Amino acid sequence: MEFTAIRASTAAAAGCSSPPPAADHKAEEEAAGAVEKEHMFDKVVTPSDVGKLNRLVIPKQHAEKYFPLDTSSTDKGLLLSFEDRAGKPWRFRYSYWNSSQSYVMTKGWSRFVKEKRLDAGDTQQYHHQHPSLVLESVPVRMSMAAAPAHPEPSAVATSGSKRVRLFGVNLECAADAEEDFSGPGRTATTALQLLSPASSSSSSSGKARCSLNLDL
Amino acid sequence: MEFTAIRASTAAAAGCSSPPPAADHKAEEEAAGAVEKEHMFDKVVTPSDVGKLNRLVIPKQHAEKYFPLDTSSTDKGLLLSFEDRAGKPWRFRYSYWNSSQSYVMTKGWSRFVKEKRLDAGDTQQYHHQHPSLVLESVPVRMSMAAAPAHPEPSAVATSGSKRVRLFGVNLECAADAEEDFSGPGRTATTALQLLSPASSSSSSSGKARCSLNLDL
DNA sequence: CAGTTTACCTGATGA
DNA sequence: ATCATCAGGTAAACT
Numbered sequence: 001m002e003f004t005a006i007r008a009s010t011a012a013a014a015g016c017s018s019p020p021p022a023a024d025h026k027a028e029e030e031a032a033g034a035v036e037k038e039h040m041f042d043k044v045v046t047p048s049d050v051g052k053l054n055r056l057v058i059p060k061q062h063a064e065k066y067f068p069l070d071t072s073s074t075d076k077g078l079l080l081s082f083e084d085r086a087g088k089p090w091r092f093r094y095s096y097w098n099s100s101q102s103y104v105m106t107k108g109w110s111r112f113v114k115e116k117r118l119d120a121g122d123t124q125q126y127h128h129q130h131p132s133l134v135l136e137s138v139p140v141r142m143s144m145a146a147a148p149a150h151p152e153p154s155a156v157a158t159s160g161s162k163r164v165r166l167f168g169v170n171l172e173c174a175a176d177a178e179e180d181f182s183g184p185g186r187t188a189t190t191a192l193q194l195l196s197p198a199s200s201s202s203s204s205s206g207k208a209r210c211s212l213n214l215d216l
Numbered sequence: 217m218e219f220t221a222i223r224a225s226t227a228a229a230a231g232c233s234s235p236p237p238a239a240d241h242k243a244e245e246e247a248a249g250a251v252e253k254e255h256m257f258d259k260v261v262t263p264s265d266v267g268k269l270n271r272l273v274i275p276k277q278h279a280e281k282y283f284p285l286d287t288s289s290t291d292k293g294l295l296l297s298f299e300d301r302a303g304k305p306w307r308f309r310y311s312y313w314n315s316s317q318s319y320v321m322t323k324g325w326s327r328f329v330k331e332k333r334l335d336a337g338d339t340q341q342y343h344h345q346h347p348s349l350v351l352e353s354v355p356v357r358m359s360m361a362a363a364p365a366h367p368e369p370s371a372v373a374t375s376g377s378k379r380v381r382l383f384g385v386n387l388e389c390a391a392d393a394e395e396d397f398s399g400p401g402r403t404a405t406t407a408l409q410l411l412s413p414a415s416s417s418s419s420s421s422g423k424a425r426c427s428l429n430l431d432l
Numbered sequence: 433c434a435g436t437t438t439a440c441c442t443g444a445t446g447a
Numbered sequence: 448a449t450c451a452t453c454a455g456g457t458a459a460a461c462t
Contacts, residue, residue, distance in 0.1 A: 262453085262454060262455085263454085263455085264453090264454050264455050264456085265454090267455080268456095269454090269455070269456075273452095273453060273454075275452085275453080276451090276452065276453085316452085316453070316454090317451075317452070317453085318452075318453060318454095
């Protein structure tokens with residue numbers, strides 16, 4: 001089963017710095033529904049993606065196009081914040097593995113797989129419940145509704161506020177990396193710093209964000 | 217097979233700042249033999265402890281009781297010096313892993329495992345050769361012959377010189393961390409600073425030390 | 433470059 | 448049902 005790409009409008013990339021209350025979830029969902037999303041890419045999730053490796057490989061071509069890592073973020077990776085259609089926040093560590101020359105979502109991914117029942121054994125049920133997400137031969141699609149990919153000011157989207165959607169889920173590239181990397185005395189992972197959209201309206205406070213939508 | 221705890225006397229915690237000559241080994245060993253040691257704790261070494269992970273997990277309760285890391289040493293860890301019954305010095309990096317919330321001996325541990333044949337496959341032989349060390353169901357015991365655990369002056373052992381024994385091996389908490397942490401641009405690990413035993417006699421120079429004995 | 437070391441991470445388990 | 452612990456992992460830098 002597949003997504004249909006929706007065209008992007010100027011809907012604000014609603015900030016989700018903290019798990020928003022239910023009311024916000026609804027608002028977010030409606031906004032997303034009203035917005036057409038720009039298709040990013042599909043990926044057929046492999047058994048490894050939902051297996052014990054606890055990581056999702058992002059095909060290099062797509063990763064470099066939509067989630068580039070510059071020199072400052074290559075080492076530590078990024079902490080990307082997502083939310084599913086119900087507004088539930090998901091945070092995945094995104095980084096590059098030199099050993100395998102591949103881009104991956106690591107920390108947090110396994111929890112997502114588990115909750116969404118992305119398991120090879122549960123393919124049928126899962127596919128049934130979550131037609132937009134995946135298993136084996138079921139395509140995972142990324143649709144873009146924002147262009148936060150380039151951390152460099154020069155590469156930023158010109159004006160209209162946009163939003164990144166992965167599997168139809170809002171992606172936020174939180175400028176503040178917090179909680180998960182809260183070891184005492186440790187420096188938090190530096191999240192991808194995004195430029196504030198020029199015409200964005202409802203982004204919470206001053207934090208620059210991108211968001212990725214998981215259509216679940 | 218197990219240790220029997222031996223009561224501590226006033227035997228000097230002989231300093232082993234550098235690998236002592238054989239003559240010193242014998243003296244050390246005799247002195248240790250004459251000293252009764254206060255039991256610290258046991259740990260049944262797991263397959264992971266002697267496997268490819270190159271680390272020994274120190275159960276938190278014991279770690280915090282006997283090898284506390286204060287704020288200055290938590291980040292970088294400590295360089296602990298041990299010696300086996302033959303007097304051979306062993307140095308292990310001891311630190312806290314935020315991610316797993318656990319205390320571990322890392323650097324140097326694998327060499328010890330290798331030399332002492334602490335391998336799951338060698339259980340029988342090893343147990344035979346080294347009854348005081350471990351594998352799976354064989355307990356590893358820590359016996360204390362000194363109370364160097366608390367770096368705080370207020371918590372120091374009152375008078376008699378003592379010694380810490382791990383697996384019956386002398387443990388030194390070298391006040392000087394050197395050579396092994398010589399990576400470029402890296403600050404040397406701050407070793408656990410111990411108070412000088414009030415009545416210790418033969419501790420070399422002025423360096424405060426604790427020692428841990430591995431009965432091997 | 434192969435092995436070591438550091439620093440991450442997670443599932444199972446039990447209180 | 449949580450939550451802390453730890454056995455068992457991985458990735459990447461370093462030697």
